[in-house]
Amino acid sequence: MVRTPSCDENGRKKGTWTPEEDRKLAAYITKYGYWNWRQLPKYAGLARCGKSCRLRWMNYLRPNVKRGNYTKEEDEIILNLHTQLGNKWSAIAVHLPGRSDNEIKNHWHTALKKRATNYAAANSSDESSKKCNTNKNNKRKSSVGNQNASPNNNNMHENIVLESSQCSPKESSSEELSSYSTVDYQQKHKVYQEEALEEITSGSFWTEPFIVESFNSKIDLLAPSIDCGLVCPPSPFIGHEFLSSFDFDHYNW
DNA sequence: AACGTGGTCAACCGCGGTCGC
DNA sequence: TGCGACCGCGGTTGACCACGT
Numbered sequence: 001m002v003r004t005p006s007c008d009e010n011g012r013k014k015g016t017w018t019p020e021e022d023r024k025l026a027a028y029i030t031k032y033g034y035w036n037w038r039q040l041p042k043y044a045g046l047a048r049c050g051k052s053c054r055l056r057w058m059n060y061l062r063p064n065v066k067r068g069n070y071t072k073e074e075d076e077i078i079l080n081l082h083t084q085l086g087n088k089w090s091a092i093a094v095h096l097p098g099r100s101d102n103e104i105k106n107h108w109h110t111a112l113k114k115r116a117t118n119y120a121a122a123n124s125s126d127e128s129s130k131k132c133n134t135n136k137n138n139k140r141k142s143s144v145g146n147q148n149a150s151p152n153n154n155n156m157h158e159n160i161v162l163e164s165s166q167c168s169p170k171e172s173s174s175e176e177l178s179s180y181s182t183v184d185y186q187q188k189h190k191v192y193q194e195e196a197l198e199e200i201t202s203g204s205f206w207t208e209p210f211i212v213e214s215f216n217s218k219i220d221l222l223a224p225s226i227d228c229g230l231v232c233p234p235s236p237f238i239g240h241e242f243l244s245s246f247d248f249d250h251y252n253w
Numbered sequence: 254a255a256c257g258t259g260g261t262c263a264a265c266c267g268c269g270g271t272c273g274c
Numbered sequence: 275t276g277c278g279a280c281c282g283c284g285g286t287t288g289a290c291c292a293c294g295t
Contacts, residue, residue, distance in 0.1 A: 014265075016289095038280060054281080055264065068262095090283060101283070106262050 013047045017056055021046055025053055026061045059100040066098035070107055078104060078112055 013021075028044035034057065037050035046053060059065070070078075074096055081092040089101035089108075096104065 016263080036280080049265095050280085051266090051282090052264075058282095059263075087284065102263080105284075110261055 012041075012049050012052075014052070017060075021048070022056070022061055025056060029057055029061075055102070059102045062100075064098050065100065067103070070111075074099070075112060078108060079116060082108065082112070082116075 017025075024044050024046055028040065032043075034040060034054070037054045040046075040050055041048045041053050044053070048056075077095055078092060081095055085091050087105075089105045093099055093101040093104050
């Protein structure tokens with residue numbers, strides 16, 4: 001879950017992100033966008049590699065990120081898309097706004113994979129006994145239309161979700177258990193995250209676009225950002241007049 | 254109460270793709 | 275066309291936590 005902080009051979013920090021690092025990264029990206037992940041940590045005052053910053057932003061700090069508490073609809077979407085696309089987590093994530101590929105991947109490995117495997121095993125072991133239960137099954141099938149007319153995997157996953165959510169008290173109880181602990185974890189980290197972002201959140205913070213298009217109109221925000229340790233990027237997004245008027249030698253970059 | 258074990262999830266690593274020169 | 279830099283993806287790791295013994 002949380003890695004012990006350490007440094008690589010370049011002195012760059014690894015492991016757990018601190019609230020201060022989160023604050024710096026979020027503040028920087030919110031003001032300047034992610035113009036170059038490799039260079040970004042240097043200008044944001046972070047002793048991290050670009051990859052680490054990107055990952056942290058995409059999976060945790062990005063606005064509208066949803067965490068934990070997967071709905072049955074989301075599970076169903078993941079299962080269906082996984083059947084179609086395989087382990088293309090980023091492609092699956094496109095269909096689940098607010099969910100990162102990493103989180104979906106984790107959720108698959110921790111919850112859905114097992115469910116799908118169990119279903120597949122049960123399905124294959126039941127193969128021989130199906131013939132004995134045709135009457136019963138036919139009645140059930142008719143209640144959900146003709147979706148089992150072909151061996152479509154999508155339908156298989158729909159069944160997985162429906163069965164686990166409706167008919168299996170054991171499954172649902174374990175789901176409750178896992179979601180409960182997830183909530184606990186979330187609450188703990190929500191505090192952590194709120195703590196980290198408290199200083200930079202002011203009402204419209206997250207609703208403000210962080211994309212670079214808006215930067216020219218917000219050039220007046222640059223000075224305060226520099227005051228708190230951020231350095232503007234050498235990018236076309238920032239006015240050259242502003243840059244030339246600023247004493248960059250004052251900062252260690 | 255202490256220990257072992259499995260589940261969970263944040264983060265790291267390595268590889269392949271893309272883009273610019 | 276070749277090469278290097280960068281990005282994004284997927285697999286894997288490692289630490290914490292909850293639960294069982």
